[in-house]
Amino acid sequence: MMAIALYGKGGIGKSTLASNIAAALGSEGIRTILVGCDPKADSTINLLGRRIQPLLEVMRNEKKPPPERFTAIGFNGVVCVEIGGPEPGVGCAGRGLIIGIRYLSEMLDLEKFDLAIFDVPADIVCGGLAVVVKEGYAERALIVTSDEFMSLYAANNLCRGFMSIGAKVGGLIYNKASKSGMRYVASFSQRVGLPILGSVPLSQEIKIAETKRKTLIEMSPFSNISSKLISLAHSIYENSFSMVPKWIPVDDLEGIFLESA
């Protein structure tokens, strides 16, 4: 069983990629579970075409809910779970993730899957959001980034966090990719010692699919972008590389952009 966790700057496309990767591998008979770890509970929406009740909400009413109360089967047989969390501005999402993930792993035999994908919200701003890799639920993290400075800044910050907790990272996923931006991501990749596992260009098709609450793999399985997503999914599933990453000083990160200007 392989377990990976997707991290990256907020809005960079982690959930979009996670659900499309799951859909692509699911279609090949790879038993996949997608665990949404964002309090918004929207990681699995495009696999299911609907929202499901998050685990933490189920647990508020029922202290020991069985798996069928918080799992749903999505497109291509992907098992979907949303951990959930508080409304914005109240409570503690990190604590919720700790409780939810621990309960999930207690109640659900993750070993019966070939692949578990944890879609983790934004940056690892607190210990709770690091729990997925810190406690070993995912054996490696993957960092999703675009070629924008703030996205790479967040990726670098994640590398710093992973280094401090000794967590392994399998590589970078270059989202919203462009030919002109590749050099920035490639330079960053080389400096922090992480390979780029694949890239997906900015796509209107993906946006359209999401408005229909579908993955692009479901809506247009033979499109050019879908083939990119499938290729990325294979690359991730076949990747055995992982290392505790390095991070670079902000001046060096800025240097990547200045050198290329």
Place this chain on the structure above:
Amino acid sequence: MSVIIHPRPSPTAAAMYTLRDLDVDVIVIHGPSGCCFRPARLLEKDGVKVVTSALLEDDFVFGSEGKLAKILRRVEDLFKPKLIGLVGSCASMIIGEDLKKAAREAGLLHKTICCYVHSGSGDNTVGAIVALKEAASMGLISFSEFERQKKMLEMATMLERTRGTARGEYIDNRQGDPPKEVARKILGVLSSGGMVTCVLNAKKETAFLYADVILAIYEASRRLGGRIQVLANLAPDIGLPRVRSYSKQILERFWREGVIVDSLTGGLDEYPLAGERAKDLILQSPPDLAVISGIPHAVPVEGAVRTVAVSVGSRAVANLKILGYDYVVGERDAHQLSLGRDKEIRKSLLGDAIRKGIGR
């Protein structure tokens, strides 16, 4: 970085005691039901209702301002309080709970003193200052009274850091000297016609325990002779009404027993300042023995005169021994003994030993 690793008083508990002094009827702890359990029980003995919002994991994750508002409403229905104290806890403050929002939602903000404090807020006096500041902003006390108390609390913090149990990384627990042995020393000075200066330098209600030492020494002096000087921080016109009433009550008892207070060194909430005044008076005319009860380390005369220090807590006893007080008596828990609706001077271990020493 020097870190104090032995247990220390909690800012939340300090806020609760201060709310009691402000005469709130109910204290609501916005936290798990076990938070500040012991101070809560002691304050209940003092006639203050204490409840918690009984936070659980779900509340940490999803927030619990709504639950708190409901509990405040329930408190209103159950106890019809004139004034409510609301304190935070580590859990509720870390997740950013808004106490005032909940009090407003419950329609009780006008009579709720909201204290945004938790046990990681720093020195325990921080909790007391937070409560007093909020009380001042609500018009319950004047800002000048707030400033006076704040100054005292900051002096108390400095005292603890320089001469109290916050001055070392770790201070071990230690038993004091046997009260019987210490009583014999005091009686010996009196029998030989010597002068004993009795210093009461207590904090608020704990004076009801330490005042007994003075009563016992006075009683012994009547039988054995000797001279007595009494210095006490019992000024009846300083502090909150509740604290002033303690001073008045103890002074009345002293008056009935014929105890003459030679000098009022300050109020019962002024022990850091009162201690310095007592020191000056002692050094002006050094006695044969100074018996200092309450917060002896605020009266830095060890080394200058022979001293007996009377305090509570085995860690405080150890600290006083290290500082160099000649004899140190560890009393039973002063809060435990002195809290209660019917305030009166309680029997102390040293007072009992002195009375036994004169055949009482």
